[in-house]
Amino acid sequence: MFVTLKPLVLASTSPRRRAYFEDLGLDFTVCPADIDEQLRTDEDPDHLVLRLAREKALAVRHLFPASWIVAADTVVCAGDEILGKPRDPDEAVSMLMTLAGREHTVRTGFCVTCATEGVLVRRSVISSVWFSDFDEDVARAYAATGEPLDKAGAYGIQGKGALLVERISGSYSNIVGLPLCEVLRELLHNKVVAPLSRDG
Template sequence: MIYKTIKPFTLASQSPRRKDFFTDLGIEFTVNSAEIDETPTPDESPKTYVERISLEKAHAVSRQKRNSFVLAADTAVCLGERILGKPGNEEEAVEMLLALSGHRHIVRSGYCFVNEEEGIEVLESVSTEVYFSDFDESVARGYVATGESLDKAGAYGIQGNGSFLVKKIVGSYTNVVGLPMAEVVASMVQLGIISPAVLITQD
């Protein structure tokens, strides 16, 4: 255990990757996800979008868990101002990957802590630059055939087989996976949700 949990903490996400981040740090939490309309509004920038969705998810869950610190997040793969969501099928996944091939894109995450009972709301966002290698359609189709693309925004998973597509990143790696953990953990310590665990040794 690296951190001890001091206050009730709720993760507003069913993402196994996000859950693993907290489990690996020894942080205790419950899961209560929210279903909201995640359609971008006209002319909404990617940064505004991920922050708005995070805020709406956090408040939706916090109304049910008023005494808990609720964390909600949203991550978007952005090519310019275009948000690349999860592909609807294999052909769409191939098209997304070829659009990213040889180019830089941005992964943006918004995250929001809300505690209704204490009247606390913290909203932040983090961006990471991701540079893809230059690959052709046969490579894109080979990767899509692994099945990994279809449940990933931008049609790739950096923590899985998709790592070979990435030439370099600038910024938070965990942000590309789904949550900027350095920033999130710092916020949790500041809010008093967790504190570093103290190991007691006996002589």
Template sequence: MKPFILASQSPRRKQLLEQAELTFTIIPSEVEEIVNEQDSPEKVVSSLAYQKAQDVFSRFPSEVILAADTVVVVDEKILGKPQDKLDAKKMLQRLSGTEHDVLTGVSLLSAEKEMTFVDKTRVYFYSLTEAEIDSYIDSGEPFDKAGAYGIQGLGATLVEKIHGDYYTVVGLPIAKVVRALKQFHSE
């Protein structure tokens, strides 16, 4: 498969692409993320992925660009990355004992074509005690993650089950991405 540029600084996305033995360079997007509050969560996450791809493509128009964005959605409301401990606590309390969706938008862009898709996974949380929430927050893990948790780390202990692709929750549905890259290069 041809090399491409990953428009992301996410260590998780980098690791997943390396696991798939893909050849890529990392050039993070510098775009200021613009979100229309009236849009559906699916539209928001696909738009953010596309904005990131477009930003890097504008600097490297002869390359293939891969960008992604992940959001946590509960009751049709997007939970971003927590601003502080109190924000993280509110998010985790809201997720406790409930189910929510994790959406990852992926955008592929080149001079010849573009492709954007969204993958969704349903996540079910255990009911969490205040002590469990405080302990998790004290670990420091929630602060760079949408919805204030990372399923690939300590946050795995909060999750009862999932329905869908685990890697969508991590931040990149890698099997779908590999197939999309093959299709992207073959058309």
């Protein structure tokens, strides 16, 4: 679908973010960022995802100064509570029961930057998700699959976790972990990628 015009690096270990770039036909390098992802005292979710996305991008940018770096961070929020990745199946069940029968939000902050071109752009995208009012047996059955253990909020909407979701509002790809429309807009604007022509 797209041709990559400038060196591109995805600063993420997420297989879902990588799959999105692959689906677009992008030529890119994967270089995970090693940063401290701890929440700071009184830090709100929007500030958190924007800060972490920027820190991830900058941690990788010095290794690839002439490349365009894309980094992202996603959190799930139930009211004012930020839900990270569960440590074990029991914590996954607890998180899922917190979300059962109610609305929650998914925020992703992303950063697109290139050192040699002097560009650093940060944006955040918010989507809403409503879970069905499932019981603990359903939560335990889902947690037993192992799928929730590497995902913020203890579920993956693109996998078995879809069975918990009643409806969504906003960007689906944002809920998965990368607001594709918004990221692609920045890459097109900065001429990092271009639509693949019929002749090309």
